[in-house]
Amino acid sequence: MENFSALFGAAEPPPAAAAALGFGPAKPPGAGAAPPPAAAAAPPPGEDAARKAAAGPFYLLRELPGTTELTGSTNLITHYNLEHAYNKFCGKKVKEKLSNFLPDLPGMIDLPGSHDSSSLRSLIEKPPICGSSFTPLTGAMLTGFRLHAGPLPEQCRLMHIQPPKKKNKHKHKQSRTQDPVPPETPSDSDHKKKKKKKEEDPERKRKKKEKKKKKNRHSPEHPGVGSSQASSSLR
């Protein structure tokens, strides 16, 4: 305890020592700065002494910051009544794909927007330049929409079917009655779609099986090759 007070009590001599060092009258009278600092040096020690008398050894003590009701120690989810939202989103498993959020939206919406330039980010960064009002199309304008009869070429078919759902059989049939032949897109997903379509077609499945059988017959690893070679040699 004595050492503690002594430490803070020992701070008194240094100001006096400092005054003796830099600002004492021992400096030559030509230094005009000497007397004012010497004069200024006198009041601060007196003020410090007054402060120390009030604060005791705690002259470095600062005021505490103001207290607030809402801090990080309170449960903010409870505070803002977000328990229901928390249980809804974090209690159950939220499905990953966008089509689970928008099941009725047609098109392959699970693909990234950058693939077919349908991203929302591009819409924000480069908003389309359009007029301020929506005017209905007149008869003269509608003449521009007179189309040729017949199906679109495969390359131009940009309309997608609805995303595949779990009950494939019924909805596949329904979609066929409502929609035309599923179109192919010029995007990079063509190969995947072609593969999927090929797998779904029963005729193609039969062809695949036949091809596989033929390949297996002609492959060197197949035991049947030996028989075929033997048969050819017999000929």
Added chain:
Amino acid sequence: MRPWPEAGRGGAAAAMAMAEKFDSLEEHLEKFVENIRQLGIIVSDFQPSSQTGLNQKLNFMVTGLQDIDKCRQQLHDISVPLEVFEYIDQGRNPQLYTKECLERALAKNEQVKGKIDTMKKFKSLLIQELTKVFPEDMAKYKAIRGEDPPP
């Protein structure tokens, strides 16, 4: 997404009104999308007899956009965070953004609560130990500080 204020009676009524506005916009958007889809069906295998229907669909597209534009005025105070658009552009469910926001908020809340609790414990331990070593000075300190607020 802004946190919802305390749900009192006024809050419930406001929530209902907001839900109605969203329902109206959703209905208009669904009709518009369905119209576009049917337009695509007509165009994919066009027949001359379908011209009238096509013209009708085209005009409905314009009126549909008008209806959606009218809905915009009712929802001008709704703010949507840009990060949600990133999720949508990647083909991900935007509810995952909400989920991750809530999880991050809770994790940060727990982290800060841990820091506050640890600092409080440290303070009480420090005062306790200092009082053992410097009882008179700590008595002066407590007199200056007054009563500490309850933890």
